Amino acid sequence: MSKKILFVDDEPMVVALMQKRLASRGFIVETAFDGKEALQKAKDWKPDLILLDVIMPEMNGYDTCRQLKAAQETAHIPVVFFTASQDSALETNAKKVGATKIVQKPFVDQVFQSLAEILGED
Numbered sequence: 001m002s003k004k005i006l007f008v009d010d011e012p013m014v015v016a017l018m019q020k021r022l023a024s025r026g027f028i029v030e031t032a033f034d035g036k037e038a039l040q041k042a043k044d045w046k047p048d049l050i051l052l053d054v055i056m057p058e059m060n061g062y063d064t065c066r067q068l069k070a071a072q073e074t075a076h077i078p079v080v081f082f083t084a085s086q087d088s089a090l091e092t093n094a095k096k097v098g099a100t101k102i103v104q105k106p107f108v109d110q111v112f113q114s115l116a117e118i119l120g121e122d
Contacts, residue, residue, distance in 0.1 A: 003119045004028045006047040008038040008064070009082070010056045014105075018051070018082075035059030039067055042074045048119055051103075054083040054090070062097050069098035078118050 005027045007018050015031050022029045030045050032038040034056055042050060050068065054061035061081055068074045081094050084105040094102050100118060 002026050002028045003048040004030065004045065006030050006032060006038065006041055006045065006050045007082075008032045008035070008050065008056075008061075009053040010034060011053075014053075035061070035064035035067075038064055039071075039074075042068055042077060043071070046073075047077060050077055050079045051082045052079055052099075054081050054085045054087075054094075062093055065094075065097040065099055080118065 005022055007015060007022065007029055008031070009015050009018070010033055012033070015033065019029045019031055030041055030047065032041050036059055038050065038052065041047075052061045052064060056064075061083070065079045065081075068077065068079060078100040079098065081090075081099050081102045082105065083090070083102065087093075090102060
């Protein structure tokens with residue numbers, strides 16, 4: 001059975017690219033364009049992993065991750081921050097809110113190996 005990934009980013013071009021690249025590697029992909037939409041889709045769709053942008057309007061990735069980890073139905077889902085942020089506190093803040101890993105944009109194909117490892121698909 002293919003693993004389900006919820007990809008969350010406010011940039012439509014990034015979403016389209018990642019959706020295509022993840023699907024071509026056999027993942028089932030759902031997308032969201034902001035934190036509020038991500039929270040709802042995570043509860044309804046129950047993905048195996050969430051790829052979450054940090055810098056988004058309305059609700060940033062930190063707040064979204066914090067709420068995902070606080071909700072019983074989504075707390076178990078690994079969250080990987082997918083970001084272009086160069087904030088020196090990124091790693092510390094990501095750990096505080098419960099993120100599993102950070103992947104920097106622009107990404108390379110090693111990202112997909114990291115996702116496979118997190119999802120247990122060696």
